[in-house]
Amino acid sequence: MTRVNTQSRFIEMxxxxxxxxxxxxxxxxxxxxxxGLKHEEFLDNGDYYLVTGVDFTGTSIDWSRCxxxxxxxxxxxxYIQLHNGDILVxxxxxxxxxxxxxxxxxxxxxxxxxxxLRDKKGLTLNSxxxxxxLSKEFERFVEDCKTGSTIAHLNQKAFVNYLIPTPELKAQxxxxxxxxxxxxxxxxxxxSRFIEMSSSWHKQGVIRDLVDDKITRASKRFTPSDIIQYIDISxxxxxxxxxxxxxxxKLSDAPSRAQQCTEYGDILIxxxxxxxxxxxxxxxxxxxxxxxxxxxxxxxxxxxxxxxxAYVLSEPFTEKMxxxxxxxxxxxxxxxxxxxxxxxxxxxxxxxxxDGFIRQSDKSKYLN
Numbered sequence: 001m002t003r004v005n006t007q008s009r010f011i012e013m014x015x016x017x018x019x020x021x022x023x024x025x026x027x028x029x030x031x032x033x034x035x036g037l038k039h040e041e042f043l044d045n046g047d048y049y050l051v052t053g054v055d056f057t058g059t060s061i062d063w064s065r066c067x068x069x070x071x072x073x074x075x076x077x078x079y080i081q082l083h084n085g086d087i088l089v090x091x092x093x094x095x096x097x098x099x100x101x102x103x104x105x106x107x108x109x110x111x112x113x114x115x116x117l118r119d120k121k122g123l124t125l126n127s128x129x130x131x132x133x134l135s136k137e138f139e140r141f142v143e144d145c146k147t148g149s150t151i152a153h154l155n156q157k158a159f160v161n162y163l164i165p166t167p168e169l170k171a172q173x174x175x176x177x178x179x180x181x182x183x184x185x186x187x188x189x190x191x192s193r194f195i196e197m198s199s200s201w202h203k204q205g206v207i208r209d210l211v212d213d214k215i216t217r218a219s220k221r222f223t224p225s226d227i228i229q230y231i232d233i234s235x236x237x238x239x240x241x242x243x244x245x246x247x248x249x250k251l252s253d254a255p256s257r258a259q260q261c262t263e264y265g266d267i268l269i270x271x272x273x274x275x276x277x278x279x280x281x282x283x284x285x286x287x288x289x290x291x292x293x294x295x296x297x298x299x300x301x302x303x304x305x306x307x308x309x310a311y312v313l314s315e316p317f318t319e320k321m322x323x324x325x326x327x328x329x330x331x332x333x334x335x336x337x338x339x340x341x342x343x344x345x346x347x348x349x350x351x352x353x354x355d356g357f358i359r360q361s362d363k364s365k366y367l368n
Contacts, residue, residue: 010131010135010175010179013167013171013174013175014165014167014171014175017165017166017167017171018165018166018167019163019164019165019166020123020163020164020166021160021161021162021163021164022117022159022160022161022162022163022164023159023160023161024121024160025119025120025121025123025124025164025166026117026118026119026120026124026129026160026164027079027117027118027119027120028115028116028117028156028159028160029077029079029080029110029115029116029118030080030091030110030112030113030114030115030116030156031077031080031109031110031111031112032077032112035076035077035112037069037073037111037112041069041070041073042067042068042069043067043068043069043070044067044068045068046068046069046070047068047071047106047107048068048069048070048071048073048074048106048107048108048109049063049066049067049068049082049104049106049107049108049109050066050067050068050069050073050108050109050110050111051066051082051088051108051109051110051111051114052066052067052111052113052114053090053092053093053094053097053111053113053114053234054233054234056088056090056097056099056234057238057276057278058099058237058238058239059098059099059100059130059134059239060099060100060102060103061088061099061101061102061104062276063103063104063106064273065233066108069109073109074107074109077109079116080109080110080116081107081108081109082101082104082108082109082110082116083101083104084101084102084103084104085100085101085102085126086100086101086116086117086118087099087100087101087116087117087118087126087129087130087133088100088101088110088114088115088116088117089114089115089117089133089154089159090113090114090115090154091113091114091115091153091154091155091156091159092112092113092153092154093113093245094234094235094244094245095142095145095153095154096138096139096142096154097237098130098133098134098138100126100127100130115154115156115159117129123166124164124166124172125169125172125173125176127176127180128172128173128175128176129164131175131176131179132164132165138162141162142154145158145159201344201345201346201347202344203344203345203346203347204342204343204344204345205342205343205344205345206339206340206341206342206343207298207308207311207312207338207339207340207341207343208339208340209345210300210301210304210307210308210343210345211298211299211300211301211304211308211339212299212301213299213339215260215261215262215297215299216260216261217259217260217261218251218254218258218259218260218261218290219251219259221261222251222288222290223251224250224251224252225250225251225252226250226251226288227248227249227250227251227288228248228249228250228251228254228258228288228289228290229246229247229248229284229286229288229289229290230246230247230248230249230254230255230258230289230290230291230292231243231246231262231268231282231284231289231290231291231292231295232247232255232257232291232292232294233270233272233278233292233294235247235280236268236270236278236279236280237280238276238277238278238279238280241279241280241281241309241313242280242281242283243268243280243281243282243283243284246284246289251290254290255292257292257293257294258290258291258292259290259291259292259293260290260291260292260293260295260297261289261290261291262282262289262290262291262297263282263287263289263299264282264283264284264285264286265281265282265283265299265300265305266281266282266291266297266298266299266300267279267280267281267282267297267298267300267305267308267309267312268280268281268282268291268295268296268297268298269295269296269297269298269312269338270294270295271294271295271296271332271333271334271335271338272294272330272331272332273325273330273331273332274318274321274322274324274325274331274332274333275318275322275331277313277318279309279312279313281305281309296333296335296338296339298312298338307346311341311343312338317341320337320341321333321337321338321341324337
C-alpha cells in the first residue's frame with residue numbers, strides 16, 4: 001500500500017481552512033536584551049537549564065548538551081520558564097529551527113536566541129501548531145525573513161503575522177493522529193525491504209572497505225587567513241540527516257576542533273553520545289567546509305553513499321557504537337570503531353538498484 005506523505009495530507013485537509021495570524025492567538029516570548037545574560041554566566045553544572053539554539057537536536061531538546069544558570073537568572077523572567085509541551089523556535093543564527101519541549105524534569109529557561117510559543121486562546125492543539133511550523137511553507141517564510149539581512153534574525157514583528165490554519169479542533173486531532181502514526185511508521189517499510197535485500201549478500205567486509213580514509217587536515221590545505229565554513233554538532237539535523245548550517249571563520253579564529261576538510265556528499269558521524277544518532281550528509285557546496293574533530297568523516301567510494309548511510313542509521317550500528325563508547329560524562333567512540341564495523345557488501349551489479357531504492361526511501365520520509 002502506498003503511504004500518503006504527511007505534507008500532502010496536510011494540504012489536502014486544510015487548504016480551505018480559515019487562517020489566523022500567529023500573534024492574534026499565540027504569545028511569543030524570549031529573553032529580552034536588557035536582562036544582559038552573558039556567556040560567562042553559562043554554567044557547566046547546576047539546577048536550572050539554559051536552552052539555546054545549539055541544544056536543538058532534530059525537533060527536540062537534548063538536555064545533556066544544555067548549560068545551566070543561577071536561580072536568580074531563572075527567576076528573572078517567569079514568561080520564559082519552560083514546561084513540557086512548549087514549542088520553541090530559534091530566532092537568531094540558524095533561524096527557524098523548531099522543537100517541542102519533552103522529557104523536562106529540571107527547571108529550564110531560555111537564552112535570548114529562542115522564542116517560546118503558547119496558544120492563549122485555545123485555537124490550536126499544541127501538537128497541531130508544532131506540525132504547522134514544520135511545514136515547507138514556514139521554511140519559505142523564514143527564508144523570506146532573511147532577505148536583505150546580513151545577520152540571520154527572525155523578527156518578532158514579522159513572525160506574529162505568519163498565517164496558521166485554524167480548523168476545528170476535531171480536524172486538528174485527526175491530522176495529529178495521522179501525522180504521529182506516520183512518524184512512527186516512516187522507517188518500517190524501508191527497514192523491511194533493506195533487511196530483505198541485504199540477506200542475499202554474502203561478501204563480508206567493514207565500513208573502511210567502502211570509504212576513502214584520507215581526510216585532509218585543515219592546517220595543510222588552508223592558511224591562517226583563509227575563510228572556512230565550520231561544521232559542528234549544532235550544524236546537524238538528526239531528523240533529516242543533513243548538514244543544515246555552517247559558521248564562517250578565518251582559520252586562525254576558528255575553534256581548535258576545526259580540523260577535518262570535508263567534501264560534498266561526505267557522511268558525518270558524531271563520535272560523542274552515539275545514542276543520539278547525530279549523523280548527516282554534507283550537502284554544503286564549496287571547497288572550504290571544515291568539520292569538527294568530533295565527527296568521524298566517511299567519504300564514500302562511488303556508488304556506496306546510500307548503502308553506508310543505511311548502515312550507520314541502523315539500530316544494530318547504534319547499539320554497537322553505544323557499547324563501544326567510553327566515558328561516563330561524555331561517552332565517545334573512536335573513528336576506528338566506526339571504520340571497523342562489520343557489514344555485508346552487495347555485488348557491484350546490484351549497487352545502482354540499492355542506491356536508487358535508498359534514495360527514494362529517503363525522499364519520502366520527510367515533509368516536502
